[in-house]
Amino acid sequence: xxxxxxxxxxxxxxxxxxxxxxxxxxxxxxxxxxxxxxxxxxxxxxxxxxxxxxxxxxxxxxxxxxxxxxxxxxxxxxxxxxxxxxxxxxxxxxxxxxxxxxxxxxxxxxxxxxxxxxxxxxxxxxxxxxxxxxxxxxxxxxxxxxxxxxxxxxxxxxxxxxxxxxxxxxxxxxxxxxxxxxxxxxxxxxxxxxxxxxxxxxxxxxxxxxxxxxxxxxxxxxxxxxxxxxxxxxxxxxxxxxxxxxxxxxxxxxxxxxxxxxxxxxxxxxxxxxxxxxxxxxxxxxxxxxxxxxxxxxxxxxxxxxxxxxxxxxxxxxxxxxxxxxxxxxxxxxxxxxxxxxxxxxxxxxxxxxxxxxxxxxxxxxxxxxxxxxxxxxxxxxxxxxxxxxxxxxxxxxxxxxxxxxxxxxxxxxxxxxxxxxxxxxxxxxxxxxxxxxxxxxxxxxxxxxxxxxxxxxxxxxxxxxxxxxxxxxxxxxxxxxxxxxxxxxxxxxxxxxxxxxxxxxxxxxxxxxx
Numbered sequence: 162x163x164x165x166x167x168x169x170x171x172x173x174x175x176x177x178x179x180x181x182x183x184x185x186x187x188x189x190x191x192x193x194x195x196x197x198x199x200x201x202x203x204x205x206x207x208x209x210x211x212x213x214x215x216x217x218x219x220x221x222x223x224x225x226x227x228x229x230x231x232x233x234x235x236x237x238x239x240x241x242x243x244x245x246x247x248x249x250x251x252x253x254x255x256x257x258x259x260x261x262x263x264x265x266x267x268x269x270x271x272x273x274x275x276x277x278x279x280x281x282x283x284x285x286x287x288x289x290x291x292x293x294x295x296x297x298x299x300x301x302x303x304x305x306x307x308x309x310x311x312x313x314x315x316x317x318x319x320x321x322x323x324x325x326x327x328x329x330x331x332x333x334x335x336x337x338x339x340x341x342x343x344x345x346x347x348x349x350x351x352x353x354x355x356x357x358x359x360x361x362x363x364x365x366x367x368x369x370x371x372x373x374x375x376x377x378x379x380x381x382x383x384x385x386x387x388x389x390x391x392x393x394x395x396x397x398x399x400x401x402x403x404x405x406x407x408x409x410x411x412x413x414x415x416x417x418x419x420x421x422x423x424x425x426x427x428x429x430x431x432x433x434x435x436x437x438x439x440x441x442x443x444x445x446x447x448x449x450x451x452x453x454x455x456x457x458x459x460x461x462x463x464x465x466x467x468x469x470x471x472x473x474x475x476x477x478x479x480x481x482x483x484x485x486x487x488x489x490x491x492x493x494x495x496x497x498x499x500x501x502x503x504x505x506x507x508x509x510x511x512x513x514x515x516x517x518x519x520x521x522x523x524x525x526x527x528x529x530x531x532x533x534x535x536x537x538x539x540x541x542x543x544x545x546x547x548x549x550x551x552x553x554x555x556x557x558x559x560x561x562x563x564x565x566x567x568x569x570x571x572x573x574x575x576x577x578x579x580x581x582x583x584x585x586x587x588x589x590x591x592x593x594x595x596x597x598x599x600x601x602x603x604x605x606x607x608x609x610x611x612x613x614x615x616x617x618x619x620x621x622x623x624x625x626x627x628x629x630x631x632x633x634x635x636x637x638x639x640x641x642x643x644x645x646x647x648x649x650x651x652x653x654x655x656x657x658x659x660x661x662x663x664x665x666x667x668x669x670x671x672x673x674x675x676x
Contacts (some may be wrong), residue, residue, distance in 0.1 A: 303592030380414030413470025494527030
């Protein structure tokens with residue numbers, strides 16, 4: 162006897178609707194303008210045929226395939242692979258994926274304020290958020306976790322993902338049993354979770370007697386407030402006028418947050434900062450209010466190959482309007498707006514819904530990677546217009562990200578991953594020793610002697626011996642990270658950053674020229 166409602170019919174309309182809507186989106190970019198009713202009818206007929214073919218395949222799988230398939234698994238597989246094939250940005254986000262995304266966007270998350278690192282199959286406490294629930298309860302870096310929410314951790318099979326799942330298993334409290342080095346008894350902690358801020362602004366510092374520096378890591382709902390607090394400290398209290406905004410490795414975030422910052426960097430009212438256009442050419446303009454709180458001298462914006470989306474909009478708008486000097490290297494080239502569309506099971510689709518245009522009219526979105534002989538081409542192979550745009554006295558690059566006004570040389574290289582890991586693990590495992598050394602007058606000597614004795618000189622590892630000086634330097638950075646703050650560690654690293662040194666020279670030259 163046939164079922165009245167076969168399983169595939171429950172979710173098939175959604176898949177067909179999804180396929181049709183995405184197909185129309187891709188088709189919009191690929192089709193020529195329609196010139197007759199006959200072409201429109203053919204297009205609709207072809208779409209119906211495509212839907213029917215998909216329907217038939219799923220029906221055969223459901224009714225004829227010899228084995229029983231998990232409906233949820235193969236529907237997820239179908240949607241994920243369809244999204245993967247459309248373009249570089251369309252994505253199917255499961256309910257669990259949305260938690261981290263919303264934390265980044267909101268700038269707020271609920272937690273205990275601690276991080277973990279797996280070393281030799283044991284879970285160690287690593288970073289602790291200042292004034293967070295964990296550090297206020299007495300937890301310390303270097304504590305070895307034995308139990309999480311009354312679940313014993315097996316030292317032979319401990320993985321970071323499983324640790325995080327256990328921590329999240331109770332949304333309100335976290336029960337930990339830890340072993341602290343040099344203490345015989347295990348210690349129990351009951352930690353009440355609370356809302357914590359996920360800062361979007363990184364290091365801030367004074368560069369010289371006229372200038373200050375602000376690092377923006379992402380654009381979230383908290384970025385404007387954090388940015389303005391930093392600016393107030395330097396401009397109003399310290400009377401500095403020149404500003405350096407560092408957008409390196411900033412992959413973007415909320416477009417509105419970028420607009421909020423631009424409104425504080427542009428004095429004139431009713432100037433177009435940027436605009437967006439959807440598939441129907443419907444335009445939304447973002448204009449200045451002309452009401453910034455502070456006035457600035459020279460503004461320098463640093464970008465690199467990983468600066469994307471909202472960070473490129475900030476840099477590109479200031480470049481078009483001649484409000485800042487852009488320095489660094491060519492940026493990523495992402496000028497596409499993404500929107501989340503909720504699905505019935507709590508998951509979501511993230512779709513590209515419009516393109517971003519700067520005041521000059523250029524779009525910074527680069528072409529999607531395309532190879533004529535590849536089997537992995539995007540269904541929507543968007544090709545950008547790379548003709549330069551004339552705007553005032555400027556000739557501005559289009560379709561290839563932001564080209565800096567001044568290209569900087571000798572970009573700082575990220576520390577070697579192995580060196581960083583060696584240093585990080587050594588500091589975490591010996592946190593109690595370093596803690597006792599820091600309380601003594603000759604702390605620097607004691608710390609260096611300890612590092613040399615137990616990490617460098619006692620090792621037969623050729624890599625450690627060869628990279629002794631780099632490892633020593635990295636251990637010092639990690640000590641700053643765990644005993645002072647991650648911000649201070651970042652500031653210390655910036656002191657030797659070739660690009661920061663070059664920007665300081667540019668500021669010095671600009672100040673001299675003004676005199």
